Amino acid sequence: MAIILDNDTRLVVAGLTGSEGRFHGLRNRAYGTNLVAGVTPGKGGQDVEGVPVFDTVADAVTEAGANTSLIFVPARFAVDAIYEAVDAGIGTVICITEHIPAHDMLRAYTYFRGKGTTMIGPNCPGVLSPGKANAGIIPAEIFSEGGVGLVSRSGTLTYQIGHELTQLGLGNSTIVGIGGDPVVGSSFVDVLEKFEADAQTELIVLVGEIGGDEEEKAAAYVAEHVTKPVLAYIAGFSAPPGKTMGHAGAIISGSSGTAQGKKEALEARGIAVGTTPTEVAQMVAERME
Amino acid sequence: MDLYEYQGKDLFRRVGIPVSAGRLATTPEEARTAAEELGGPVVVKAQVLTGGRGKAGGVKLADDPADAEAKARDILGLDIRGHVVHTLWIEKASDIEREYYLSITFDRGAKKPLFMFTTQGGVEIEQVAEENPDALVRLHVDPLAGFQPWVARRLVYGGGVEDPSEQKQIAAIVERLYRAFVEFDAMLCEINPLIVTPEGEVKALDSKFTVDDSGLFRHPDIAEWRDPTAADPIETFAREKHVTYVKLDGDVGVLANGAGLGMSTVDVVAHAGGRPANFCDLGGGGSAEGVVDALEVITRDEQVRSIFFNIFGGITRCDEVARGILAALERLDMSRYPIVVRLDGTNAEEGRRILADAGREDIHPEATMLDGARRAVELAGAAA
Numbered sequence: 001m002a003i004i005l006d007n008d009t010r011l012v013v014a015g016l017t018g019s020e021g022r023f024h025g026l027r028n029r030a031y032g033t034n035l036v037a038g039v040t041p042g043k044g045g046q047d048v049e050g051v052p053v054f055d056t057v058a059d060a061v062t063e064a065g066a067n068t069s070l071i072f073v074p075a076r077f078a079v080d081a082i083y084e085a086v087d088a089g090i091g092t093v094i095c096i097t098e099h100i101p102a103h104d105m106l107r108a109y110t111y112f113r114g115k116g117t118t119m120i121g122p123n124c125p126g127v128l129s130p131g132k133a134n135a136g137i138i139p140a141e142i143f144s145e146g147g148v149g150l151v152s153r154s155g156t157l158t159y160q161i162g163h164e165l166t167q168l169g170l171g172n173s174t175i176v177g178i179g180g181d182p183v184v185g186s187s188f189v190d191v192l193e194k195f196e197a198d199a200q201t202e203l204i205v206l207v208g209e210i211g212g213d214e215e216e217k218a219a220a221y222v223a224e225h226v227t228k229p230v231l232a233y234i235a236g237f238s239a240p241p242g243k244t245m246g247h248a249g250a251i252i253s254g255s256s257g258t259a260q261g262k263k264e265a266l267e268a269r270g271i272a273v274g275t276t277p278t279e280v281a282q283m284v285a286e287r288m289e
Numbered sequence: 290m291d292l293y294e295y296q297g298k299d300l301f302r303r304v305g306i307p308v309s310a311g312r313l314a315t316t317p318e319e320a321r322t323a324a325e326e327l328g329g330p331v332v333v334k335a336q337v338l339t340g341g342r343g344k345a346g347g348v349k350l351a352d353d354p355a356d357a358e359a360k361a362r363d364i365l366g367l368d369i370r371g372h373v374v375h376t377l378w379i380e381k382a383s384d385i386e387r388e389y390y391l392s393i394t395f396d397r398g399a400k401k402p403l404f405m406f407t408t409q410g411g412v413e414i415e416q417v418a419e420e421n422p423d424a425l426v427r428l429h430v431d432p433l434a435g436f437q438p439w440v441a442r443r444l445v446y447g448g449g450v451e452d453p454s455e456q457k458q459i460a461a462i463v464e465r466l467y468r469a470f471v472e473f474d475a476m477l478c479e480i481n482p483l484i485v486t487p488e489g490e491v492k493a494l495d496s497k498f499t500v501d502d503s504g505l506f507r508h509p510d511i512a513e514w515r516d517p518t519a520a521d522p523i524e525t526f527a528r529e530k531h532v533t534y535v536k537l538d539g540d541v542g543v544l545a546n547g548a549g550l551g552m553s554t555v556d557v558v559a560h561a562g563g564r565p566a567n568f569c570d571l572g573g574g575g576s577a578e579g580v581v582d583a584l585e586v587i588t589r590d591e592q593v594r595s596i597f598f599n600i601f602g603g604i605t606r607c608d609e610v611a612r613g614i615l616a617a618l619e620r621l622d623m624s625r626y627p628i629v630v631r632l633d634g635t636n637a638e639e640g641r642r643i644l645a646d647a648g649r650e651d652i653h654p655e656a657t658m659l660d661g662a663r664r665a666v667e668l669a670g671a672a673a
Contacts, residue, residue, distance in 0.1 A: 076506065101474055101504035102395060106432045109400055125603070139603045139635055154549020156601045160658065163601065163633060180548055182397045209549055212397045235552035238559045239568070243535045246548025246570040248503060249397070254415070259556075276557050278659050
């Protein structure tokens with residue numbers, strides 16, 4: 001089972017001939033992901049270590065059967081790559097690219113939401129279903145297969161928590177980095193819905209941070225629709241208002257989007273919030289016993 | 290990126306939103322010349338990237354050029370919520386009959402642009418929203434449909450504007466504000482107050498404008514407006530070095546890779562009883578050069594007493610970071626700072642070995658994030 005990526009994933013990497021796309025695409029393949037194609041306009045017919053490269057995503061779909069797109073192209077071309085993947089009929093689009101203009105993402109979001117596409121990112125580390133497939137830059141070797149679903153707005157913080165879980169002998173169904181931008185393709189709620197429906201996932205860990213109100217919405221959603229235990233961690237308690245903390249979306253505006261506010265919203269719905277990554281992992285271990 | 294009032298008004302003018310004539314001044318003499326050129330009474334307005342400047346004495350009416358010079362002398366150098374006034378906007382004074390409010394923001398929750406309009410302008414919009422919510426018209430725009438004239442009608446009629454000429458003028462401003470919002474990649478465009486003069490003319494008396502940093506590549510002219518003196522000097526230095534850095538007020542320098550882990554590390558330092566000096570994201574590369582740059586930034590803060598490196602290697606390789614730390618210790622004078630290093634993830638063992646082999650007493654390895662934070666807090670206390 002797992003969510004978003006599994007053994008049926010057939011991955012196409014947009015930007016496979018670029019240095020990052022090549023490095024991570026091949027790393028994902030080495031992990032066991034079924035990497036079927038690359039797309040770089042003008043380089044159709046070439047190959048990268050045996051992976052065929054096409055000029056368009058449509059060709060990658062018809063000729064290589066791609067069903068999942070991983071986007072590594074620079075910010076000013078990334079939105080085009082998202083539209084292209086959606087129009088080629090790709091069901092799952094994962095965009096790693098950082099610094100996509102918010103307005104571009106807003107229009108793209110409005111466009112693909114109506115089409116049933118699952119979009120993850122942008123500005124995210126990708127998705128990993130341990131033992132099945134990895135698409136993105138998550139270091140798979142620190143995670144093992146298991147029953148904990150992990151969803152996060154951050155990359156390295158997710159690795160930290162995943163590592164702590166592994167130390168305690170706990171594995172993951174899927175790790176989803178939804179991204180640190182103000183507008184991302186999938187929210188916590190979208191991913192929670194998938195984890196709730198996934199047979200492999202027994203418990204869900206939500207890793208949030210300052211900015212926006214997606215953690216608050218997730219809290220309300222969990223209370224209404226999620227039967228599995230949910231635990232949370234929030235980063236940014238010491239963040240000053242009005243400052244962007246690395247992620248474009250991690251900013252306290254006025255009095256909204258604070259870590260304390262999010263913690264309270266989660267706890268009010270019965271979701272325990274760990275004070276440190278270590279504590280969260282311990283809380284998970286206690287509940288998984 | 291936040292814009293000054295005069296910059297925002299420049300953009301308003303470009304899309305055809307009426308604003309008063311004005312001039313920039315950085316000295317009392319320039320303010321006098323500006324007032325002479327504009328003629329009649331003027332308003333001398335501090336240009337600062339913070340609210341509350343009126344209450345702080347940063348906006349004053351001047352009757353004539355000599356008065357403008359005197360008022361400029363009062364306002365220049367004023368400290369408004371930590372922002373020192375270096376620039377003034379001298380604007381032709383307007384007679385005000387009524388004050389309205391109009392804004393468009395990027396509503397993250399709804400994932401749509403949000404217009405807000407009220408005829409109760411001139412005060413904080415949060416106050417109107419709280420005390421008189423019915424007076425505030427809120428309307429989302431579908432970003433794919435874009436602006437349609439009904440949007441302006443809903444705002445104008447919904448807000449209770451009755452005069453036909455006013456209705457027409459405001460509707461035109463609404464349309465142009467939407468254009469400015471999209472064309473300039475804005476996250477916020479606010480006109481408060483939007484005034485009606487006794488002659489019935491509607492214009493923007495103030496502007497608040499925030500542009501999306503990620504969209505700046507499309508607007509090189511706006512990108513050049515960034516005022517390095519407006520930010521904290523260490524943050525400005527960090528920007529030049531391409532280091533993601535936010536200054537805080539403590540004595541434990543924090544360096545992590547990734548924004549989320551960086552925020553979490555700052556929190557854990559506080560949780561361990563310490564006071565973090567900064568947030569700093571080393572980024573995904575973690576090259577030796579990047580480590581040197583980041584340490585150079587962090588140690589510009591004179592309050593720093595110890596430094597905590599918290600690295601979880603993904604793309605970042607811990608051996609690379611370890612070499613960077615050693616290179617920095619050779620190139621920078623780091624003798625004042627005990628450095629606590631916690632390495633995990635990609636090539637962590639090699640990184641730890643490189644540091645151990647160097648045999649330096651000022652490097653304190655720790656196995657976990659929590660222990661590292663505790664140690665850094667302890668060392669900062671001992672050094673204070």
